[in-house]
Amino acid sequence: MPKVTPDDQRFPAWSETQHYGIARHKVGAEVELHFHDCHEYWIIVEGAGDAVSEGIEYRLGPGDLLLTEAGHEHSLVVTEPMVAIYYYGVMPEHGRWGHLHRGTDLPFADYLKTVEVPA
Numbered sequence: 001m002p003k004v005t006p007d008d009q010r011f012p013a014w015s016e017t018q019h020y021g022i023a024r025h026k027v028g029a030e031v032e033l034h035f036h037d038c039h040e041y042w043i044i045v046e047g048a049g050d051a052v053s054e055g056i057e058y059r060l061g062p063g064d065l066l067l068t069e070a071g072h073e074h075s076l077v078v079t080e081p082m083v084a085i086y087y088y089g090v091m092p093e094h095g096r097w098g099h100l101h102r103g104t105d106l107p108f109a110d111y112l113k114t115v116e117v118p119a
Helices: 109-110
Strands: 019-025 028-034 040-053 056-060 065-068 076-090
Touching: none
Parallel strands: none
Antiparallel strands: 019 076, 028 076, 040 056, 040 065, 040 076
């Protein structure tokens, strides 16, 4: 069983997780509305916040797991000092890392039409 750390994220090929991190947020911090080309999961370790995922509002607290499907928007407003672990599922081929934004970034299916794939 391999060990992975936030600074050394060499996941084995069989892993269904390809990136993760530990986020520490102060009260009032905001994670802007965005989406990803892969699924994203947040585990709240401590603190609280108000999230929107896939158009549904949630109050998050310790022990909660928020699951957001690839391509769906999500955001967070921190209401109590928060520690959360976030991780990404398997990134599809040609998937883009980082926060993507409606109106600026194409949905994945449309983006794929712009990618030149070697024959």
